[in-house]
Amino acid sequence: MSELPEAGPWHRRDTDAIPTRYRHANPEPLDGDFVGDRGRVFGLAVRTGILTVLTLGIYRFWMKTRLRRFYWSAVRFGGVPAEYLGDPLEKLLGFLFAVVILAFYIGVVNLVLMFLSFSLFQDNFAAYLLSFVGVVPLWFYARYRARRYVLARTRWRGIRFGLEPGAWGYAWRAIGYWFLTIISAGLLWPLMTFQLEKYRTNRTWYGDCQLTQEGRWTLLFPALRHVLLAVLIAVGSVFVGLNGTPLAFGVTALCVPWFAYGLAYYRAKSFERLTNGKRAGDVVFLSKPRPMRVFGIYGFGLALSGFVASFFLVPLGLALVAVLGAMLGFEDEAAMSFDLMTSGSLTVIGILSYFTFFLSWAALTHTFVTLPLWAHFTETLTVVDPGSLEAIRQRPRDEFDEAEGFAEALDVGAGI
């Protein structure tokens, strides 16, 4: 990031999201750096994954903690690593707490819904629908709570981050903006991205310094252009193709990877513009991720992980075929000799192959998707003006016993 020594950081940005009033005369930028390497994250993911399987899932709280410690410590600004201080036992505690609440909800509410649905509509569709709708606000609630927990356990230069309470406010807003996004056929997606990010950012603290999100949602609109163009041209080409020009379907096929690129582009560009519009007091940031690189990481990483992990499904498939074959032939007396030994070892092969598939998928996506993405977003981010960073003081610890229990129980993918 130092190829323009004379120009100063302001010439490197291509956005005016950072208001000029925060410019300092001679800021000394803190460059982002990522020091984690693939081999170590692969090893860590495999080891903790095996322990998770062996403990029937209990170790997953330790797995998550250790992986986060690793990722956080790999992120450095001005050479100082971040630190993750979550405690696995506190996660287990929060999970148990959430299980108690949710078990009641899922057990009793689902039962009543099933009863009402069959009594009133002679069908269970209404029950499934209502049961799903009932979980949606809880899902966003859990996401916000998980973020609060993770920020409260993150430190940099010894100072904690924090997120103010406000999970229900977040849940209702998220539902509202999702609704707008859906009825506008995705056109208002940037509105949702921006408003939700603003809600979270404006409640985020670094020590005693509150962060703010500046700018307007229309700032993100250009980030959507590849998605929109790909969809429009795909629809147009299908229309032309149906009207007697089959060649146009070739264009439709090309729109699929273009759309995928559009998603990566949106991810990179929206991150860039939102980050450049953030401020912590007089501390400002500059992010310049490359959409093509993000697309490449996703495309290559997911394809490679899927390809390699699927090898481990082959034994499972063979075992299934063998068991099915034996079951179909069961009516013949001869097939009764399909004894317990064979079926037992086939079951073991099947289970092992199922586990190794999940393990290798998780470890490979860490190695080839998550880690490179983190590295790219960190390395292209600079604290362009540390401002009065040194004047920031510590904030009190957010005890937050529940940790990310709800997110864990509802399986809300809260990053890693």
Place this chain on the structure above:
Amino acid sequence: MSGIIPTVPHEALRGVYFDAQSAVAQDVRLVVDSGAQQLVLRGEAVDVAWRFEDIRLVPDQAGQGGLVLRSASDPEARLLTAHRELAEAFPARRRRVIGVERGRIACWALAAVASVALIVFVLVPTMANQLARFIPPEGEKALGDATLTQIRGALGDNSQSGIRLCTGHEGTKAFAALATKLSANVALPVPVTVTVLDHRMVNAFALPGGHIVFMRGLLEAADRPEEVAAVFAHEMGHVASRDPTRHALRSAGSIGVLGLLFGDFAGGALVLFLTEQLIEAQYSQGAESDADVFAYEVLAEAGIPPSALGSMFERFKATSGAAKGITAHFLSHPSLAERIEAARAATPEGFVAKPILSDAQWSALKAICGPSR
């Protein structure tokens, strides 16, 4: 990388200290005091001594170029240094710093297990029992239809609509005659619908809404029409007490809870499957013997000795003793011998038996799934 961790000659050990009060990075000199067994940190506004035995490595660090250290005596402060060789001096460097009290975890774990058990084994069954009494007949019928579709789908491996129904014309008529004779003097909450599934399993079961389902295997294994009638009467007992309805409502409530507990990672799916099997298992012993008692009366009314139920149990036990995969709920019951005995005892002295089906009807019933194979 613009490292804040300086690399300087060995004699002057340097580091960066964060006191966890302010974000200032304080440059410190490190003095290894082997005599007092402590590490002294000195900087412009820092004068701290950490005992060797208190010093810990912050675990799972990605950076391998230096050390991130903390002290058990001051768990918040951090020292960053490039001198990796220092670590050798700290004997307890890999010990962890305890954050959460173990006692509270144990309490929560117990509370969670207890309340989940309470929900799955007490609250949900109790509510299911109550609700089963209030579900209107159409609703119950729909529940049964849905369950039957599920079962057909699960048993039929690859066909679109699931396993085939047996609808042989004469056989259906014979079954109807059997049903009419048996239910002549019985008041059931819902009318009975008989279904025969084309499957080799020796089994029969009742579903919500008055469905009584026979598998082809049971009809083939039966020797006399009285044995089929005995099974039928037993299932009528389940219909009368609405056992299947309660069962279906209960599993609707408890399956989700178990999915929640075990999470979705690799282990989850399998553990979930096994636990569901356990919960699904059987009706209670009480429900089974109630259905038996109900069957004695129905059979006696129809002129069949109640001991037919007992002989059926015995026969099925004998014919299927070797074969695995036969999971008729009659056979897996622990007190089968008692039930056989009870069926004998329920037959009065000098009982006069009447044939329930003619020979022609009986062979039509056995061939309901088409020519025997």
